Amino acid sequence: MSEPTPADEHVLDLVGLAAYLRLRTFSLLAAQAAGAPDLDGAQRLARIAGRVVRHQEDLLALGEARGADAVALMSPFDGLLDAFEQRTPASTWWEGLLTGVVGHGVSGDLCRLLARGLSPGGADAVLPALADEEHEDDSATTLVRSAAAADPVLASRLALWGRRVVGESLSLAQELLGRSPALGELARAAARAAGVTDGAGAAVGSSADVTAWVLGELTAEHTRRMDRMGLAA
């Protein structure tokens, strides 16, 4: 077993954040299932939403094993996405789906990145429950990719929408790290574990440096995700 680090104290903050984000992703994907243009889309989205809630329950079980109940874990984050959702009102079903893919993608990336601030033992305990539940052949990503490949006008609209959603997602991530000392400390520990240095070659010190690194990592992952969908990032 590896030695716990000070950041390990914040593991439950991370679990609560991840569980809350997944609960909201679940609702978003389930709404897309209900509004899907056909049965095939409805079934795929329902499957994906079902997987999201199953993984969310794994996270909550981790918390419960540490004595924390589901509502207590998530309640510090209650309402976190309200402003995000108000600022990203999808005007088509495809936009709504992309909001789910991008929002869920960024939030998953953020949680996995923060987990890198835990000790190796702490990270090993949490990372399996934070794994991405996208499956190559039956995912929302695949749905978007096929639709975008078949319709260049849709592809360019979705590219534009993706930029809007990722912008809002990154603002939210930044706000969250500023507001939660526990998550801020995990981010700092993650940056140090990743060997990030400031301009002078020293380990990152300021919150601004840490935040800049986090946003850079999230943006890079977002670009890869948009590439997989055949959309310009």
Place this chain on the structure above:
Amino acid sequence: MSEPTPADEHVLDLVGLAAYLRLRTFSLLAAQAAGAPDLDGAQRLARIAGRVVRHQEDLLALGEARGADAVALMSPFDGLLDAFEQRTPASTWWEGLLTGVVGHGVSGDLCRLLARGLSPGGADAVLPALADEEHEDDSATTLVRSAAAADPVLASRLALWGRRVVGESLSLAQELLGRSPALGELARAAARAAGVTDGAGAAVGSSADVTAWVLGELTAEHTRRMDRMGLAA
């Protein structure tokens, strides 16, 4: 192994119906999760919706093992609930939840009843996937029961709403048996298997007799369900 009966030819019709009904129940419960008054309600409803979609996937796997794909199985029933949903517009979150409990309850009871028209071998293959996914301690039923026990005004409003929803559910069941020869034949076989006789002591013959028996069974189960919630049926 028991001998297949003529009704066994209709097993895929039953699987398709049950899968479609669960897909819609999933959407209804997920919408209740998204609109829940607090995190505890949101989490419970998301869990229940997740279980519904998991059981729905079991049904689809049964169909796929018989060479039928998900969309082909469900598409004969596409739109089946549109009129029902338009006629049961919940005006409060609790009404919406009860619509889910009652609608899901009646549709599950109907599917299990129709499965009794299959040969014992056929029924054994299908019934596990048709099992009710309500768990005693963490179910929508429990949520309604606690709320109704604490608030007599809510309890009487929900009792009224339950009557409206069950009325619409029974109409829909009747329409379905009239419109689908396969399901009508399963219902007739189920009535015979249950030893139902007409007024003269002969096995039920007319569609009207069969339908009357089905509606009576569904009503009896509904009454028990309302009792479990502490609501007047």
